Every structure is written in C-alpha cells, then in structure tokens.
Amino acid sequence: MSLLSLSLSASYLQAADDDEAFFEQRIRPILVEHCYDCHSGVNSEGGLLLDTRQGWHKGGDNGAAILPGKPDESLLIKAVRYDADAGLAMPPEDAGGKLSGQQIAALEEWIRRGAPDPRIAVAKLGGMSEADAQTWWAFQPLPKADLHPTPGKVDAYLNRQLAEHSLSTAPTADKRTLIRRATYDLTGLPPTPEEVAAFLADDSPDAYAQVIDRLLDSPQYGVRWGRHWLDVVRYADTAGENTDRPLPHAWRYRNWVIDALNQDKPFDEFVRLQLAGDLLTAEQPPAQANEGIIATGYLAIARRFGHDIDQQNYLTHEDVIDNLGKNFLGLTTGCARCHDHKYDPITAADYYALYGIFESTQFAFPGCEPKGQPRDLISLASLAEIEALLRPWNDKVAQAAAQKKQLEQTAASLREFRDNNTRQLVPKTLIAEGSSVPFAEVKATVRKGEVLQLTVWPNESHGADSTRVEWKIQEVGGEARSWDVEDLIAVISQGNPLTDKHGATWCFLETTDLPVSLSQRYDSLQDNAALKAWKRADDALSIFVNTSDQPxxxxxxxxxxxxxxxxxxxxxxxxxxxxxxxxxVTLAGAVADAHPSGSDGISFDLTHIAAPQYGQGLIELGKAALMPAVDPGPQPKIPVAYAVTEGQPADARLQKRGDPEQLGDAVERRWLTVFGGQPLANRQASGRAELADWISAHPLTARVIVNRVWQWHFGQGLAATPNNFGSRGQPPSHPELLDWLAAEFAASGYQLKPLHRLIMQTAAYQRSSEPPVGALDADPDNRWLGRFELRRLSAEELRDSLLQVSGQLDLEPAQQHPFPDESTWTFTQHTPFSALYETNKRSVYLMVQRQRRHPFLALFDGADPNASTPVRATSTVPTQSLYFLNDPFFHAQATATADRLAVEADPDKRLRQTYQRLFQREPTERETAAAALFLAEYPAEPTEQWRAYVRVLLAGNEFIHVD
Known part of the structure; x- marks a missing residue:
C-alpha cells in the first residue's frame, strides 16, 4: 500500500472518530435531555423515535425526520427552529421550550456531516427484541407429554415450591367440606342433604372420585363452566351501541357454549368452531352445520359502537381482535391498533393482517338508531324447510287478501250505484249544539231493494257527538206497514244487517267514502250493559242504543x-x-244533538238511492263483514342465528395511528409474525378457517386454557394474569407445572373433564382452608398453595343457591328472552332499550345488558359485559348488606325457604333440617341455643319469627362462602 493510501485511510478513520465523538459529546446529550421523554422506548409521539439510528431513519407520521447532509430540509431542524411554515415547534413550551442557538447549530452541523450515529438498535419485533421474542417462555413448544398424568405428579411440582419456601401445608379438609367445595366448583350449586349423607356414608377409596364423575356428568356442569367462558368472551344480550339494541338470537351462542362443555367437546375444536364454525361444518348434515353457524356467535357478539354502526365497524373489529387475543392466546393484540405494541412482539402490521380477516367477514347486524331493523342474520333452515314453514301462513295471507278484495269490489260497485241513483229527500241540514231538527211527511216512491238512508255528519270544528235519531217509515196504502228505529232497540244485537218483522232490512254503515258495514258488536259501553252498539273499530264512530227504560x-x-x-x-x-x-212511503222523525259541548253541532241528510242492486249489495256487504276475517297471524319466525359468514375477501389497509381516515398500505392477511407469519393459503376466503387452525394448534392456547381452569378451581392461575401472557403479565409461579399440564392436556385430546379430575384429586385441592401456623405471614396470597382459599360465592352462585334452597329453582335450560318484537323497535340514544326479565332459571340465563347492568349481578361483582373478565373482583360494600335487609327477591326466597322447612313441626328436627339444607351439616349446641333464644325474643308471631331466623341464616357468611 502506498504512503498516499495509508494517509487517506488514516484521515478517514480520524474523520469517523471525530464524527462519533461529535455525536457523543454534542448531540446525544441534547437528545437525551430534550427529546427522549417523548421520542424513545415506548414513547413515540407522532410515531417518531430518536433513541436509535433506525428510529429517526424510519421517521414518524410526518415522514423522515432527518435527511443526512441536508439540515435545511430536515423536519428535525425545522422543528427546533420553530419554523412557522412547517408548523412545528420542538421541544414544546411546556417541555422546556426552544433550544439554545448553540444546540440548534450543533444539530445542524451533525446533519450536515451526514448524521453519524453509533446507536444501532437490536432487531425488534413490536416491543420486544427478536431474540427475546423467540425465547419468551409462553411462546415455546410444549414439552413432551408422558400421557400418564396423575394427581401425585401435580402435587410433586407444588411440593417442591412449598419446600423451597419452607412452607407447611394445611391438613386434608373433612368430607363435608370437600363435597360442598366440589359441588359448587363444578355446578355452581350447593349439594343436597341427600348427596352429602350418601358421600359421608361411603367409605370406599373412590368415593370422592365418584362424586367428581357424578358432578361432571350433570347438565349443571355446563351451566357453571359455561358462565366462566361467557365472562372471558364478554357475552351480552344487547349490542352496546348508543341505543343498546337487544340481540334476540344471541342466546343460541350462550346455550351452545353450555352444551359444548357438557359434551366435553375438545377445546381445540371448541376454539375452531367459534372462529370459523360456519366454514368448517358447511358440508356436514344440517344439525352439525347449524352448530357451526351458532358457534360463530362468539364473533358476532362483539360490541357495536356509535350512532351508525356501519360507520364505526373498525371499532368492532378492534373489539374482536383484542378479545380473541386475550381469550385464546393471552395476548393484548388490540394494543397494536395504533402503533407497534410497546411491550410485546406484535406489530401494527400484524394487527391489520388480522383486521383484514374480519373485514372480509360479514357480521350479523343488530340494528341501530338510523337503521332500525336487524339484518344479515344467518338462517338455520334450508330453503325447502323455510318454504314448508311459510306455506300455511302464505295460504292464509292469500285468503285474507281475497276476502279483502271481495269486500272492496262489492263496496266499489255500491258506490257506482249510489252515485248514479241518489236523490235528496232532506238536504244536508245543520243542527246547532243541543238542538233538534224534525222532519215530517217526507214522501218517496220505492221499489224492493231500493234504499232510504239517514246520514249524520260531523261539522268543521270536530263537532262529532252523540246524536239521537227518531225515524219512522210508513207504508202508504197496501198493508199500511210501518218501520221505526225504536223497534230496533230491543233487537239491535241480533245483527248488522238486521231484518225486522215486516221484511225490511236495516244496515248500519260508515259512509266516509265507500260504504263500510259496522261489524263489531258491543254488548256494553263503559261497563253498562244497557248500552249496546255496533262499531267498525274501537273508536267513537258507532250506532248505539239505550235498552233501559231509564236514563x-x-x-x-x-x-x-x-x-x-x-x-x-x-x-x-x-x-x-x-x-x-x-x-x-212517508218518512217522519227528528235528529237531535244529545251531548252539547259548546262546539258547532252536527248535520244530517236523508236520501233515496233508487237502485235495487244497491240494497241487495249492502245486505251482502254486511253479511260478508260479519263473517270471521281470515287472520294469517304473525309471520312464522324463521330460525336464525346471530352469527357471521363470509364477506368480500380483501386485505385491509393499515390505519395510521388507528385512524380509519388515514390509510396506509394494504397488509396481507396472515398469521402473527412472531409465530411464523404464514400467509393465507386460500386468499379467496376470509382467512377465518386458517386463523382458527393457527390459534387452536398454538402452544399458547393450551397454556392459557389450562391456566384458566386452574384459576377457576383455586381462585388464581399459575400465571396470575390469565389474559396476558406477554411481557407485562406476571410469569407463572410454577412454570414447569403449567407446561406439563398444558402438554398433557393437548396430548390427551384437549378435553377439559379429565383435567378437572386431575386437579380436583390432588392433595392441594383437597386441603383445608385453615392456614398453618405462620402461613399468612410467609405466603399471604397463598401463591404456593399450602392451603385452600376460602371464597365468596359468585353473584350467580348466590342467586342460584337462594332459589335452590327455597325450592324455586328451575333447572331446565332457557332460550330467548321476552324482548319486544323487532318490528316495534323505536329505541333512540335518548330512549335506549332497558329491561329486567325475572326468571327462576339458573342465573346464567338472566338477560345481560351492556349499558345498564343487571342490578343484582353488578352489586355482587358479576362480569362486565363490555370487556373480557378474566378474574371476578370480590368487593365488600354496604349495599351488599342492604340487599339482604331490603331486596324483595331475597325476602321472597327466604320466605319460601322458611315455609318449606316449617312443614316439620318438631322444632329440633326443623332446625337440623335447616342446617343440613343450607350448610350441609348439623347445628352445634351453641347454634341450637342461639336459635331458640332468637325465636323466643323476636317480636312477631311464630310464622314470621321463623322466617326472620331463616333470613339471618341466608345472609350469614357461611351460606355465602365456600371453603
């Protein structure tokens, strides 16, 4: 190498060293002091990170922040200069204000040099480094299963931790405690005295195992554990948008969950059906296909938002993505809607990859204020079944239409006769308020079938009123017969038309347009049997008579x-x-206003219709009107599910900062990057079927449900944050045990009932709740399970127990709620739907409303139907005590319980039966004495004394807790 080359290399290295030194000495301190609070780590205001070279190179929402070598064109320099044209001013005044001139000059020089920056960030995926994401405990494959899980192996894992923490264990609980604990855990109900007695008398080694099997076979198992799952998936019977419309068909999903758990449907299948059941069972027989449709109610019950749901579907999709992440994977996927997840390896692109799957799905529409009626519900009947169901109704509709058409045609022909053949006998005459106008010696020549008619009209100022009519028709010559409306008074109820003794027929009509027969008979008016009437409808238009000879x-x-x-x-x-x-004939009579009211009275006229066909037509019209109308009744309800189906498949565009008005590039539908990021194999479908496979087969899914089952038995999971297995969640207390349980669960077919048997037969589950000496100080939260944890009954358990001991509980499954028919809905933001429906069925069947929670469930810490509830809170507030003092439901159940027990006349036997029914044990001597003292001193008659005593027992801690 030449001396020149060596000199140039040395100069280059010296320049690099100078640039790095310049950055470290002049630039990094500025960034740390003035920029990192808002633009580093998880704080990326405007999407811009300034703590790594990759961060500023990527830029933020406004584009690249730094253009190396071009300080005047770089947004960073414009911002620190407070450039008015750029509309940027950083740091803002409330964060220290504008930098000094020297600091701005240093930044300008740094960029002029090409923005040298030695801060190379580790490769990241969302909020984790790629290395951490690949080694994160929850994402690892499950260990190999040995397929011989025993309670002893579970205890061995627990005992190691107990030994490491120098903790002793509580003794085994007595049999009475065990059957009460197991029965509540698996069915949510107390055991009956007979069940307790049988267990206490059974000394066989497998007596307890037989109790567990019996409880798992009970239909009430699915009710209890179905409620657990409904908590997690935030089940509700209303939509949650601003009118909180009812979901009349959501119950099918609720009942499907209960049935699936009773059948011990493998959990991986349980997952897959909820995400894509309509697709997975499409080719199966109708019963299975319908089950698959109903299962997708899991997706359909996502909350709806705002005034016009169609305008805010993106929030519903976010609710779905957030919930499926928490429910199945224990991940807060919804946090990536606006930006890469700040803590877990989920990117915004991952979020919109999932978003595209649900945007390609058509959700049942519950209705909303501007679009009142539901739509896009999924039929559970074939076209042939629908046709067969509707055929009888359609036939009646056709008959009713034909009947109506015949009446209309008859009336129309009558109008033509009337209009062409009418002659005024008495012109339209005003009758003032309270007045009477007579008419006499009015002559007419008539033929058989022709009509004379007297019509009373209301005047302009709504003077419609009771009008007395006196009218006599006298035959001139011949037989000298006469006819008088007074002769009709005694026989008025016999019909309309009404034929009298001399062969004339009287017809009572409304003649607003076409003549219409008054076809509804009233045998009394205002509860007075002397007044009888004919009307067309339930309004005042009528003819009526006073049949009494008295006013x-x-x-x-x-x-x-x-x-x-x-x-x-x-x-x-x-x-x-x-x-x-x-x-x-001659006509005579009078018309009188019979009810003066200070208005403008009425009018009347008298006409002759010289067309025999008209009279005959009136008679036929009246007889037809009296025939029972064909009433098709309401249209038969087609069985439908509140579910989802395939929509138009398409990839979704990324929404910058979660704003649907700021769209970025389309994101391919695929699986999460951290789990491989597999794209859809079938892009012509929504992707739900493939997503269902990815989720159900992932180790996270097994870990999450096993942890939930453990939590629902012990009160807390091995991982104490059951919806969050990410970096912000708590790691498991017994990670090896959780992995082992999940591996055995998956390898044995994902069935929950064997898992229950395994857990409930451990020594840990069967321990007493009495803490060993020093345990409360050494392990106050019972994390290491040296004892069992006393717990209060859930809201549903408490209500169901009250109904059971009172003998009022209805164990049959419920179906739909008595919502008003959809056609009547007029709910608005200011008058939203709100209702309480009383029932004696299990509390899982209570109507659950999003915007106005059921008062009992809310009082005793029921699940929040607006968000996944992984763990129920347990509050102690004064209103809970007031409930036992004042609530009508509680008092009714206490009274029914007391009266049921009062059948036993012997006081000692009655007290023993009461304690057996309520607490599954005998009363102590002290309790017997206390009961006698209470009953002797309570100031009431004996029946009420006993009822008051039972209220005290039902409100006591022993009844509302299980240990």
Missing part, C-alpha cells in the same frame, strides 16, 4: 229506550233501510 249517565245523560248514532271527525255514520215493497 243512563255516562259521558252524558242518555234518555231511556233511545236510538243514537255517533260520527267521528270527517267520518259520517249512516242508518240505511232496504225496502221490502214496491210503493209509496
């Missing part, structure tokens, strides 16, 4: 033995006489 006081005083009509606003009422003769 009747109702809305006014109606004289005895009188005939009335009552028009309605803009709707006249008519009394028509169909002639039985050919000849002359």
């Amino acid at each position: 009747v006081d109702v809305w006014t005083t109606l004289p005895g033995q009188a005939f009335f009509v009552h028009p309605e606003h803009n709707r006249p009422v008519t009394v028509a006489w169909v002639s039985p003769l050919d000849g002359d």
Whole structure:
C-alpha cells in the first residue's frame, strides 16, 4: 500500500472518530435531555423515535425526520427552529421550550456531516427484541407429554415450591367440606342433604372420585363452566351501541357454549368452531352445520359502537381482535391498533393482517338508531324447510287478501250505484249544539231493494257527538206497514244487517267514502250493559242504543229506550233501510244533538238511492263483514342465528395511528409474525378457517386454557394474569407445572373433564382452608398453595343457591328472552332499550345488558359485559348488606325457604333440617341455643319469627362462602 493510501485511510478513520465523538459529546446529550421523554422506548409521539439510528431513519407520521447532509430540509431542524411554515415547534413550551442557538447549530452541523450515529438498535419485533421474542417462555413448544398424568405428579411440582419456601401445608379438609367445595366448583350449586349423607356414608377409596364423575356428568356442569367462558368472551344480550339494541338470537351462542362443555367437546375444536364454525361444518348434515353457524356467535357478539354502526365497524373489529387475543392466546393484540405494541412482539402490521380477516367477514347486524331493523342474520333452515314453514301462513295471507278484495269490489260497485241513483229527500241540514231538527211527511216512491238512508255528519270544528235519531217509515196504502228505529232497540244485537218483522232490512254503515258495514258488536259501553252498539273499530264512530227504560249517565245523560248514532271527525255514520215493497212511503222523525259541548253541532241528510242492486249489495256487504276475517297471524319466525359468514375477501389497509381516515398500505392477511407469519393459503376466503387452525394448534392456547381452569378451581392461575401472557403479565409461579399440564392436556385430546379430575384429586385441592401456623405471614396470597382459599360465592352462585334452597329453582335450560318484537323497535340514544326479565332459571340465563347492568349481578361483582373478565373482583360494600335487609327477591326466597322447612313441626328436627339444607351439616349446641333464644325474643308471631331466623341464616357468611 502506498504512503498516499495509508494517509487517506488514516484521515478517514480520524474523520469517523471525530464524527462519533461529535455525536457523543454534542448531540446525544441534547437528545437525551430534550427529546427522549417523548421520542424513545415506548414513547413515540407522532410515531417518531430518536433513541436509535433506525428510529429517526424510519421517521414518524410526518415522514423522515432527518435527511443526512441536508439540515435545511430536515423536519428535525425545522422543528427546533420553530419554523412557522412547517408548523412545528420542538421541544414544546411546556417541555422546556426552544433550544439554545448553540444546540440548534450543533444539530445542524451533525446533519450536515451526514448524521453519524453509533446507536444501532437490536432487531425488534413490536416491543420486544427478536431474540427475546423467540425465547419468551409462553411462546415455546410444549414439552413432551408422558400421557400418564396423575394427581401425585401435580402435587410433586407444588411440593417442591412449598419446600423451597419452607412452607407447611394445611391438613386434608373433612368430607363435608370437600363435597360442598366440589359441588359448587363444578355446578355452581350447593349439594343436597341427600348427596352429602350418601358421600359421608361411603367409605370406599373412590368415593370422592365418584362424586367428581357424578358432578361432571350433570347438565349443571355446563351451566357453571359455561358462565366462566361467557365472562372471558364478554357475552351480552344487547349490542352496546348508543341505543343498546337487544340481540334476540344471541342466546343460541350462550346455550351452545353450555352444551359444548357438557359434551366435553375438545377445546381445540371448541376454539375452531367459534372462529370459523360456519366454514368448517358447511358440508356436514344440517344439525352439525347449524352448530357451526351458532358457534360463530362468539364473533358476532362483539360490541357495536356509535350512532351508525356501519360507520364505526373498525371499532368492532378492534373489539374482536383484542378479545380473541386475550381469550385464546393471552395476548393484548388490540394494543397494536395504533402503533407497534410497546411491550410485546406484535406489530401494527400484524394487527391489520388480522383486521383484514374480519373485514372480509360479514357480521350479523343488530340494528341501530338510523337503521332500525336487524339484518344479515344467518338462517338455520334450508330453503325447502323455510318454504314448508311459510306455506300455511302464505295460504292464509292469500285468503285474507281475497276476502279483502271481495269486500272492496262489492263496496266499489255500491258506490257506482249510489252515485248514479241518489236523490235528496232532506238536504244536508245543520243542527246547532243541543238542538233538534224534525222532519215530517217526507214522501218517496220505492221499489224492493231500493234504499232510504239517514246520514249524520260531523261539522268543521270536530263537532262529532252523540246524536239521537227518531225515524219512522210508513207504508202508504197496501198493508199500511210501518218501520221505526225504536223497534230496533230491543233487537239491535241480533245483527248488522238486521231484518225486522215486516221484511225490511236495516244496515248500519260508515259512509266516509265507500260504504263500510259496522261489524263489531258491543254488548256494553263503559261497563253498562244497557248500552249496546255496533262499531267498525274501537273508536267513537258507532250506532248505539239505550235498552233501559231509564236514563243512563255516562259521558252524558242518555234518555231511556233511545236510538243514537255517533260520527267521528270527517267520518259520517249512516242508518240505511232496504225496502221490502214496491210503493209509496212517508218518512217522519227528528235528529237531535244529545251531548252539547259548546262546539258547532252536527248535520244530517236523508236520501233515496233508487237502485235495487244497491240494497241487495249492502245486505251482502254486511253479511260478508260479519263473517270471521281470515287472520294469517304473525309471520312464522324463521330460525336464525346471530352469527357471521363470509364477506368480500380483501386485505385491509393499515390505519395510521388507528385512524380509519388515514390509510396506509394494504397488509396481507396472515398469521402473527412472531409465530411464523404464514400467509393465507386460500386468499379467496376470509382467512377465518386458517386463523382458527393457527390459534387452536398454538402452544399458547393450551397454556392459557389450562391456566384458566386452574384459576377457576383455586381462585388464581399459575400465571396470575390469565389474559396476558406477554411481557407485562406476571410469569407463572410454577412454570414447569403449567407446561406439563398444558402438554398433557393437548396430548390427551384437549378435553377439559379429565383435567378437572386431575386437579380436583390432588392433595392441594383437597386441603383445608385453615392456614398453618405462620402461613399468612410467609405466603399471604397463598401463591404456593399450602392451603385452600376460602371464597365468596359468585353473584350467580348466590342467586342460584337462594332459589335452590327455597325450592324455586328451575333447572331446565332457557332460550330467548321476552324482548319486544323487532318490528316495534323505536329505541333512540335518548330512549335506549332497558329491561329486567325475572326468571327462576339458573342465573346464567338472566338477560345481560351492556349499558345498564343487571342490578343484582353488578352489586355482587358479576362480569362486565363490555370487556373480557378474566378474574371476578370480590368487593365488600354496604349495599351488599342492604340487599339482604331490603331486596324483595331475597325476602321472597327466604320466605319460601322458611315455609318449606316449617312443614316439620318438631322444632329440633326443623332446625337440623335447616342446617343440613343450607350448610350441609348439623347445628352445634351453641347454634341450637342461639336459635331458640332468637325465636323466643323476636317480636312477631311464630310464622314470621321463623322466617326472620331463616333470613339471618341466608345472609350469614357461611351460606355465602365456600371453603
């Protein structure tokens, strides 16, 4: 190498050293002091990180922050200069304000030099280094299973930790405690006195194992453990958007969960069906295909948001992604919506890879304020089944339509006869308020079938009112017959049309447009049997009579033995006489306002319709109107599921900072990068089926559910954060045990019932809750399980126990709630849906509302239906005590319990039976004495004394706790 080359190399190295020294001495201190608070580590305001070379090279939401060699064009320099044109001012005034001139000059020089920066960040994936992500405990393959899991092996893992912490263990609990504990754990109900007695009398080595098997075979097992799962998946019966609309069909998913657990459906299949059951069972027989559809209710029950749901679907997708991450994987995937996860190896691109899968899925639509009715529900019936279901109803609809059409055609032909053949006998005449207008010696020549009709009209100021009609028709010559509306009073209920003794037919009509027969008979008005009427509908338009010979006081005083009509606003009422003769008649009578009200009265006219066809038509019309109308009834409900199906498959575009208005590049649908990032094999589908396979087969899924089962038995999981197995979650207390259990669970077919048997037969599960000496100081949280943990009953267990001991509990599964029919929904933001539906069924079947929680469940720490509830809180607040003092439901169950036990007349036997039913044990001598003292001194009669005593027992700690 020449001297010149050596000289140049030395100069280059010296320049590099100078640049690095310049950065360390002049630039790094500025960045650390003024920039790192907002632009380093997990703090990336504006998406910009300044703590590594990769960070500023990538830039933030506004693009590249530094252009090496070009300080005047770099956003960083514009920001520290407070460049008004750029709209940037960093650091802001509340964080120290503008840098000094020397500091700005140093940054300018640094960029002019090409922005040399020795800070090379380790390769990262989201909030973890790639190395940490690959070695993270929760992501590792499961160890090899030995396929011979025994309770003793579980205890061996636990005992090692107990020994390391120098902890002794509590003795084994007595048999009464064990059966009570096991029965509540597996069914959520107390054991019956008979079950306890049988277990206590059974000295066989497998007596306890037989109890576990019996409880696992009970349908109530699925009810209890289904409620656990519904907590995790934030089940609710309402949508959660601003009107909180009901979900009338969500119950199918709830019941599917219960049934699947009772069947001990393998958990990996349980997972797959909830994510893609409609796809996985599409080719199976109808029952299995419908099961797959219903299972996807898991996705459909995602919360809906805002006023117009369709405008905020991105929030529903976020709810789905967040929940499936927590439910199945124990990862907070939703945190990557706006940016790479700050702590776990999940990138924003991972989030939108999943987002595309659900954007390619069509979700059932629950309705919302601007789009009131549900849509996109999934049919559970084939086209042939739907056709068969609807055929009888469609036939009735057709019959009703034909009946209506026939009436309309008859009425239309009558109008034509009437309009072409009508002659005024008495022109339209005003009757002032409270007045009467007579008419006399009105002559008409009629033929058989022709009609004389008297019509009463309301006037302009809504003067429709009770109107007395007196009307007599006299035959001139011939047989000298006469007809009088007074003769109709006694026989008015016999029909409309009504044929009298001389062969004439009377018709009572509304004649607003087409003549319409008054077809509804009323045998009393305002609960007065003397008043009888014919109406068309349940309004005032009518003809009515007072059949009594005495006046009747109702809305006014109606004289005895009188005939009335009552028009309605803009709707006249008519009394028509169909002639039985050919000849002359005279008409006489009067029309009187029978209910003065200070208005403008009524009017009437008298007409002759000289068309025999009209009279015959009126009679036919009346007879047809009296025929029972064909009522199709409500349309049969097609069985549907609140579920999902395939939509239009497409990749989603990344939403910058989670804003759907700021779209970035499309992200290919795929699996999470940290788990391999496999793309979809079938891009013509949504990707849910492949996602279901990825999730169900991943070791995390087995670890997470095994940890949950452990938690639901012991009160806390081996990992105390069951929804978070990431870096912010707590690591497991017994990592080897968790891995071993998960491996055995997966290898033995992912079935939960064998896992229950394994856990419940351990020495750890069977220990007493009485802490050994020093245990509370050495292990206050019982992390190492030297004892069993006393716990309060959950809200559902408490309510169900009250119903059971009172004899009121209905163990049959429930189905839909009595929601109002969808066609009637008018819920708004200001008048949202709200309801409580009482039931004596298990509490898992209570209607769960998102926006207004059930008061009992909320009071006793029930699950929050708006978010996954991995662990129930246990609060102690004064209102819980007040519940036992004041609540009608509690008092009703206490009364029913007391009365049920009071059948036993012997006080000592009754007390023993009470303690056996409530606490599954005999009362002590002290308790017997206390009961006698209470009953002697309580100031009430004996029945109420006993009820009060039972209330005390039901509100006591022993009833509401299990150890």
